[in-house]
Amino acid sequence: MLNIHHCAQAGFEAARQLLGRPAPHPQARLHGHSFVSRLRAHAAPGWALCPGTEVEQLQQHLEAVTAALDHRLLNDCLPEPDDAALARWLQQRLHHDGLQGAQVGLQSTPRSGCTLDAGGGAHIWRRYRFEAAHQLPRVPAGHKCGRMHGHGFEALLHVRADGGEAATGVADAIERAWAPLQQRLHRQCLNDIPGLENPTSEVLSAWLWQQLVPALPALSRVTVYETASCGARYDGQRYRIWKDLTLDSARRLRQAPAEHPLAALYGHTYTLRLHLGGELDAVQGWTLDFGDVKRLFDPIFKALDHQPLHELAERAALPDCDCASLAGWILQQGRRELAALERVDLYQTPGCGAQVRLP
Numbered sequence: 460m461l462n463i464h465h466c467a468q469a470g471f472e473a474a475r476q477l478l479g480r481p482a483p484h485p486q487a488r489l490h491g492h493s494f495v496s497r498l499r500a501h502a503a504p505g506w507a508l509c510p511g512t513e514v515e516q517l518q519q520h521l522e523a524v525t526a527a528l529d530h531r532l533l534n535d536c537l538p539e540p541d542d543a544a545l546a547r548w549l550q551q552r553l554h555h556d557g558l559q560g561a562q563v564g565l566q567s568t569p570r571s572g573c574t575l576d577a578g579g580g581a582h583i584w585r586r587y588r589f590e591a592a593h594q595l596p597r598v599p600a601g602h603k604c605g606r607m608h609g610h611g612f613e614a615l616l617h618v619r620a621d622g623g624e625a626a627t628g629v630a631d632a633i634e635r636a637w638a639p640l641q642q643r644l645h646r647q648c649l650n651d652i653p654g655l656e657n658p659t660s661e662v663l664s665a666w667l668w669q670q671l672v673p674a675l676p677a678l679s680r681v682t683v684y685e686t687a688s689c690g691a692r693y694d695g696q697r698y699r700i701w702k703d704l705t706l707d708s709a710r711r712l713r714q715a716p717a718e719h720p721l722a723a724l725y726g727h728t729y730t731l732r733l734h735l736g737g738e739l740d741a742v743q744g745w746t747l748d749f750g751d752v753k754r755l756f757d758p759i760f761k762a763l764d765h766q767p768l769h770e771l772a773e774r775a776a777l778p779d780c781d782c783a784s785l786a787g788w789i790l791q792q793g794r795r796e797l798a799a800l801e802r803v804d805l806y807q808t809p810g811c812g813a814q815v816r817l818p
């Protein structure tokens with residue numbers, strides 16, 4: 460039995476003033492953001508009016524709740540509307556019978572936000588970018604990553620904020636902890652930094668963890684984006700890598716009644732994210748080469764990309780071609796070639812789709 464979550468996201472434009480911030484902190488002034496709210500939950504069978512439309516209904520539910528914050532002064536809704544308080548405000552209102560294990564996220568800028576975990580704990584996050592060169596010295600001869608090259612790397616840091624400390628205090632602690640690392644990493648060659656002689660994404664995520672955890676003991680994970688489509692995450696114990704692929708495909712929901720808009724033939728540019736877990740290869744310093752993930756997955760990719768997905772669903776005897784059904788199929792098929800594949804996300808529009816993982 461696979462573990463399925465449906466996902467939705469919605470944006471809202473709003474102003475706020477964080478009065479707990481001492482002046483002249485810029486957030487103490489009245490300012491505004493294009494916020495993004497995210498909801499992930501398992502929609503129990505029967506929750507959606509029509510099976511296969513869970514994602515659309517989850518999005519409608521999120522948009523309806525979020526609308527109360529749109530084009531508003533958030534201080535009229537909450538005394539101190541920081542990211543964690545807003546996420547909790549949303550979580551209370553998003554509760555709905557039939558939605559199980561709901562998790563809420565709130566992004567205030569593309570570089571900052573808060574995620575509430577399944578237990579309700581708040582994780583404050585910050586995202587940083589550094590431009591750096593590297594080469595992977597242990598790859599087989601001829602591998603493109605053996606050549607000196609570079610990336611606009613991004614590091615996403617999550618820190619638990621459950622110790623009674625204000626979310627803004629945690630955010631400040633992350634900023635202080637990151638500042639010296641930005642100096643060490645930006646416009647540098649990673650191979651020259653002690654501990655990064657073999658700077659794979661996995662090694663870099665664990666190195667960052669070790670550098671940060673003394674100042675941030677509540678660090679919960681470090682995620683390194685090597686490119687926009689691949690990276691690695693380390694949580695102090697486990698590594699996980701991911702590779703994103705884009706599918707341009709058509710669909711028609713077979714279970715939707717004939718008059719339902721989703722019964723029509725239309726299409727999406729889907730984002731497919733493959734997550735693989737496992738130990739590091741002692742020589743290469745990676746779990747599995749991103750390039751090998753793409754190569755081994757290619758036959759399944761070809762069955763999905765530029766295809767009518769409802770026909771694939773029919774051949775595969777799936778209930779329908781909704782994101783959850785397809786992601787489950789992809790996970791099962793993918794594990795034949797990629798034994799370490801442990802989770803598949805399929806988004807039909809940004810942030811809206813399904814995540815399916817092994818139990």
Ligand SMILES: Nc1nc2c(c(=O)[nH]1)N=C([C@H](O)[C@H](O)COP(=O)(O)OP(=O)(O)OP(=O)(O)O)CN2
Pocket residue numbers: 595604608658659660661685686687688689700745746747748749750753
């Ligand atoms: N598990 C890992 N695999 C690879 C790593 C790594 O750190 N961990 N690094 C590399 C190379 O550095 C390479 O530059 C990045 O990988 P690549 O697959 O080329 O990423 P792209 O997004 O550029 O791939 P597309 O071909 O555009 O899909 C290789 N593997």
